[in-house]
Amino acid sequence: MEEHLVDWSRAQFALTAIYHFLFVPLTLGLGFIVAIMETIYVKTGNLEYKKMTKFWMGLFAINFAIGVATGIIMEFEFGTNWANYSWFVGDIFGAPLAVEGILAFFMESTFFAVMFFGWDKVEKGFHLLSTWLVAIGSNLSALWILVANGWMQYPVGMAFNPDTVRNEMVNFWDVLFSPVAVSKFLHTIGSGYVIASLFVIGISAWYLLKGREILFAKRSMIIGATFGFVTSLFLTLSGDESAHQVALKQPMKLAAMEGLYEGKTQAGIVAFGILNPNKTLDNDEHPYLVEFEIPLALSLLGYHNVDAFVPGIKDLVYGNESQGIESAQSKIDKGKIAVAALEAYKEAKKANDDAKALEAKSTLMKNMHYFGYGHLDKPSDIVPPVAITFYAFHMMVGLGGWFLLLFGVMLYLATKKEIENYRKWLYLSLYSIPLGYIAAEAGWIVAEVGRQPWAIQDLMPVGIAATKISTTNVQISFWLFAFLFTVLLIAEIKIMTKQIKIGPNGGH
């Protein structure tokens, strides 16, 4: 495959995914917040809550449009840039995407129109139902796409078919209820709820700082902080479960998240640390320049057992017999056997040599578990970029802790005190809006960079997955996307900030 092609294909996918995920989380959470506000309006008949609903709904729409625009690219890019991947696992991977379309997107888009234009056209109850259905629809779409993503991280429910040279689904429920998919879904929607809450309390804080829309801002603050506090707790729990799943299914990712080179029992978590840039796989430098460790925490978090052995990067690359960890070289050897056996099988089939085909197939199936390793060159290929994964993980966790504290304080101030007097906290709320986005993107980076080099864990490295195309084509489309999405992002931010300045009373 052409040099750099894979890097550009990855860059383009990363670019579109990062842009898309700037908009998705707000949609996931704000949908529910708006639905809660409208429910209060319908229950109490208080028109202030109707105004509140309409204001936040307006911001929802601005964000939603660009989320849709970036989302369509994500779906089609599997085909355009990862064509080999699309064949190799399309039989499994395509299903959740199709179900997403049928079950989620239509619900979202149909009731979106009712929610925005139906205020005077349909009954109150039907309108409220529509608002809830938009929120549920967008979260359902998150479910299906994260089932697909979870499957890439932990492929289950399928079997390899050498005749079609692809993996084929054998159990839909295994794919849907994969523990990785479930924890990933819960954690990701949790992050969306937290971002939406940060968005609501941040903007409410800005009004309070300006001395505008006081009653509106206080009410929004209470709803936002309550929703944020509850969902932050949920985010912490689902994050714990996600880390546990990573430990079990993707130990290399966990080692990279912690910069752990030498495995150990009773491993601690480096709560704060700076990596030593001179550290490589093969030297004995200390991995950190600065470290502050919480003892036992990693064994506990990863395996729910303080005495558990947490494998380090070296254990996974070179193997660790005492812990029963196979070396990457041994896996690569078996993988190469599998790849060769597949070729032998195809040859034998062509020659109508059934005996040979049967033999090749049996060799293939014995080593199929290592198939992806057959495409790697050297053991160190299985190590993801450690620094990016490490810092992204720590940033995410640190910010998550801060958000929980912030929601708690703001909820207390909004209900028990004269909140407008606590200007520092109001400023902190405002400045935490971008932090929410940073945390969410960092989470994606942990998930996606940390699993490199795999497009599908242990089955297909990204290098094989990419469409065969000259690199220039992907470079051109990369820059086109970068330009277009940046322009649209600027437009979105400008429109959004203008609408916030105009405010819920139309600037009066």
Add this chain to the structure above:
Amino acid sequence: MGFEALDLLTLQHYWWIIISLLGGLFVFIMFVQGGQTLMDRLSSNEIEKTMLINSIGRKWELGFTTLVLFGGALFAAFPLFYATSFGGAYWVWMAILFCFIIQAVSYEYRSKPNNFLGKRTYEMFLKINGNLGVFLLGVAISTFFSGSEFKVDSNFFVQWQNPLRGLEALLNPYNYLLGLALVFLVKITGALYFINNIDHDAIRERSVASIKVNMIFFLIFFLGFMAWILSKDGFGLQDGVVVMQKYKYLHNFIEMPLVMALFLIGVLMVVVAVFVTIHYHKSCCIKTGGVGVVLTVMSLLMVVGFNNTAYYPSISDLQSSLTIMNSSGSHYTLSAMGYASLMVPFVLGYIAYAWYSMDRVKMTQEEISSPDAHNY
């Protein structure tokens, strides 16, 4: 009895029907795209233009969603097509995607203050989407009949043979026929929709006038397209080998009378819808015309997919051509997804209900001018 009990060939046919239905629904809902190109011609002032844009603006997402579902269903049911066509004809699909990205933001951002690019730019985006996006889709679908330049290797990985990566379809003049037919068709359905949805005499009159003109262009290109496919050699499957067959698509129509009936009824419904609108001043006809469009597109996709035909043929290597048999998902996936497809009528049902509830009363100038309206 469930989907598991059906044999693979039946499931492949079932799924091709579903894909054809989605394709038909997508072309129908592209009245939104057609409407986008008419916003200047059918309006004489800003309020009228705003009415037009808001009228279709309440439907644009359905089209977008249908496109996404069309992609997802192809991925699940015919993954080799998904990999081969999207990965191979890279630039055609990229160009189509760009035309749709710019649509998605334009409604919401067009009339908002401080929108960075200005109203005219967003309106231009809508026109690009409605003209170029639709045209390119037509060209892409036309390659189902004209063929593409690719090989599929022993791993079923696509090797595209032309460095233009799909844009070479534009070098074949025959592909323009369907592209342009589609462009004019959606202008007709767009106008039919406006007539149905907006209560405004001048807009109605201009819509009728535009239908008259666009119908002529549509007929020229559509009949040209039909003449081309009915007279050309097609890519047939004979004893497991793809061969060129004389009048393949004509034979397919004749050998599948049900499909031919579907086609004729579909075309007739479109013609009747247009005729009744022009001569009897009815506003009903987006429904009749819409069903007609769905049936026509469905029948064309069935002609190219059924009766041992390669629906995505390769002119570089005939044996690399895709048929519904060699490009489909596994028996398990097709049957599992069969259950998911049962949701389609339910989804269509609630869309129709929501649509009915929203459009019971036609859009008026007063509604759009009301101070607390959420306008695009």
